[in-house]
Amino acid sequence: MHPKISIILIEDEMNICNFIATALKTSDYKLTIAHNGNDGLSLITSQCPNIILLDLGLPDIDGMEVIKSIRTWSSIPIIVISARTQEHEKVLALDAGADDYITKPFGTSELLARIRTSIRHSNRMTIGNPLNTRPYHSHGLVLDFEKRIVSLNGTEIHLTQIEYKLLSLLAKNSGRVLTYSYIIGEIWGPYADDSNNQILRVNMANIRRKIEENPAEPKYVFTEIGIGYRMLEDEM
Ligand code: CA
Numbered sequence: 001m002h003p004k005i006s007i008i009l010i011e012d013e014m015n016i017c018n019f020i021a022t023a024l025k026t027s028d029y030k031l032t033i034a035h036n037g038n039d040g041l042s043l044i045t046s047q048c049p050n051i052i053l054l055d056l057g058l059p060d061i062d063g064m065e066v067i068k069s070i071r072t073w074s075s076i077p078i079i080v081i082s083a084r085t086q087e088h089e090k091v092l093a094l095d096a097g098a099d100d101y102i103t104k105p106f107g108t109s110e111l112l113a114r115i116r117t118s119i120r121h122s123n124r125m126t127i128g129n130p131l132n133t134r135p136y137h138s139h140g141l142v143l144d145f146e147k148r149i150v151s152l153n154g155t156e157i158h159l160t161q162i163e164y165k166l167l168s169l170l171a172k173n174s175g176r177v178l179t180y181s182y183i184i185g186e187i188w189g190p191y192a193d194d195s196n197n198q199i200l201r202v203n204m205a206n207i208r209r210k211i212e213e214n215p216a217e218p219k220y221v222f223t224e225i226g227i228g229y230r231m232l233e234d235e236m
Contacts, residue, residue, distance in 0.1 A: 004028055004029060004030040005028070005029050005030070005050045005051065005119060006029070006030045006031075006032070006047060006049040006050050006051075007024065007029050007030065007031050007032070007049055007050065007051045007052070007053060007115070008031075008032050008033075008034065008040065008043050008044055008047065008049040008051075008052050008053070009031060009032070009033045009034070009052075009053040010033075010034045010035075010036075010037060010039075010040030010052065010053070010054045010055060010058065010063075010066065011033070011035070011053070011054075011055040011081060012035050012036060012055065012057075012058055012059050013055070016055070016081070016104065017033050017035075020053065020111065021033070023108040023111055023112070024111075027112060029115070032047065032049070035059075036058055036059050036060040036061075037058040037060050037061035037062075037063065037065065037066045038060055038061065040052075040054070040058075040066060041066060041069055041070070044070060044074075044076070048074075048076070049076060050076070050077075050119060050122075051076070051077050051078075051079065051115055051118055051119065052070065052076055052077065052078045052079070053079050053081055053115075054066055054067065054078055054079070054080050054081060054098070055080075055081050055082065056080055056081075056082045056089060056093060057082070057083065063080065063082075063093070064092060064093060064096055067080075067093060067096045067097050067098050068096055068097070070097070071096070071097035075122075076122075077099040077100075077118035077119070077121065077122050078097065078098045078099055079098070079099060079100050079101065079102060079114050079115070079118055080093045080094075080098045080100070080101040080102070081101070081102055081104065081106075082101060082102075082103060082104065083103075083104045087225070087226030087227050088226075090103075090227055091179050091181075091226070091227055091228075094177065094179045094182070094227070094228075095179055095181060095182065099118050099121070099176060100114055100117065100118060100176050100177055101177070102114050113175070113233075116175075117174075117175035117176055117233060118176075120175070120234075121173065121175070121176055124172075133145055133146055134236070136168075136171035136172070136174060136234050137234060137235050137236065138174070138220070138232050138233065138234055138235045139219065139220070139232065139235075140152055140153040140154075141211060141220055141232075143167065143168055143171045145168060145171075145172070148164065150164065150167065150211075152211055157210050157211060158210075159207065159210065160203075160206075162187065162203055163203055163206060163207050163210075165186075165187050166183065166187055166200075166203055166204070166207065167207055167211075167221075167231075169183065169186055169187065170183075170221060170229055170230075170231035171231055171234070173231070174231040174232060174233050174234045175230070175231070175232075175233035175234070176230065177224050177227060177228050177229070177230040178228045178229055178230070179227060179228040180194065180197050180200060180227075180228050180229075181194035182228070183200060183228060183229065184197075184199075184200055187200075204221065204229065207221065208221065219232065220232050
C-alpha cells in the first residue's frame with residue numbers, strides 16, 4: 001500500500017470544484033478543497049500536498065500572490081486553473097513558479113494528464129532518482145542523456161550543441177510547458193536577451209527539420225502560441 005497522492009484545490013467557483021471532485025473520484029487521489037486563497041495557503045502549510053490546483057481569480061487574494069507565497073518555502077507542483085485566456089497571465093504564473101496551466105473549460109482526461117505529468121516530473125527531480133538519467137523515449141524518438149545521443153527510429157540524429165541542449169531541456173520536462181524566457185535563460189544564460197525569441201525559433205525550426213516528419217505539424221515538440229514549447233510526454 002502506497003499513501004494516496006494528495007491534491008489541494010483552491011477555487012471559488014462551485015461548479016469547477018464539483019467537476020474536479022467528480023473527475024478525480026475514480027482516480028486514487030485524495031482531494032481537499034479551499035474556496036479562497038488564505039484558506040488554501042493554511043491548508044497547504046498544514047497538509048503539504050503532492051499537487052496544488054490553483055485558480056488565479058480568487059475572492060480574497062490574487063492567485064499570483066498564492067504562487068509567490070508557496071514558492072518562498074516549497075516546490076510542490078502548482079497547476080494553474082484559469083478562465084483567463086490571456087497568454088500574458090499564464091506566462092506570468094509560469095515565470096512566478098507555477099509548473100503548468102490548464103484553461104477552463106477543460107475535460108477530465110486533460111486534467112488527469114496534467115496531474116500525472118506534474119507528479120512524474122516532481123518524482124524525476126528527486127535527487128538520486130534513476131529516472132533523472134533514464135533516456136527519453138516516445139514514438140521512436142530517443143534521447144540518451146548520459147551518452148548525449150539522439151536517435152529517431154534507430155537512426156542517429158546529428159544536432160548542434162545548442163540544438164541538443166534545447167531538445168534535452170524539453171525532453172527532461174516532457175509533458176510540461178516551458179516558457180520562452182525560461183528556455184532562453186537555461187540555454188543562453190541569465191544575461192541573454194529574452195525579449196527576442198528569434199534565436200530560439202531558428203533553433204527550434206532546425207530541430208524540427210531533423211526530427212519531425214512534417215515540421216509544420218510537429219508531433220514531438222508543440223508550440224503553445226505566445227507562451228512557449230511543450231514536448232510530447234515520455235512514454236514511461
Ligand atoms: Ca475564480
